[in-house]
Amino acid sequence: GEDVEQSLFLSVREGDSSVINCTYTDSSSTYLYWYKQEPGAGLQLLTYIFSNMDMKQDQRLTVLLNKKDKHLSLRIADTQTGDSAIYFCAEIFSGNTGKLIFGQGTTLQVKP
């Protein structure tokens, strides 16, 4: 089945690391994504990982994928106030073109 779950809220201090977690139920997904949405804006693609990878690092962002537990996480190092936003994880299945399955989104609040 198609279901992606995220915790709704995370609050951190500026300079700390943030870890946003996501679980999914279908192991046949091909790609998993992290998107960022700021107020009144569209979705910005932050990073994505192919389902046969365990980890991907891109500057301050680290994505970890545990296929056995169907768990995806996004770590943001040295979190800044500009990182305050809603973060969505999403998955896509082979052959299901254009159809991302999104979680509910995690609101990240960064306190100065």
Added chain:
Amino acid sequence: KAGVTQTPRYLIKTRGQQVTLSCSPISGHRSVSWYQQTPGQGLQFLFEYFSETQRNKGNFPGRFSGRQFSNSRSEMNVSTLELGDSALYLCASSTGGSEKLFFGSGTQLSVL
């Protein structure tokens, strides 16, 4: 390279009217997907077009329709508007595979 462009940015309509939203994908992208975002239901997939053909479809009523032109620009139409159609409508473009989908800023539709 210009990003995904959606017009108009805001729309106000009344119940029973119809509305057309436009999406211009990133140059060279042939796939356009449409999503509805509401506070209650989150992000839901409407449909995907590739080379002027609808290739994938979500679970929305027939009042929601779309099309794609030869230049890959896409339009989405909603007929007989209902209050519940008030939402942010987002489109995403990709080269046509299942890798990176890039989103526009969206059209905020309010139905009164």
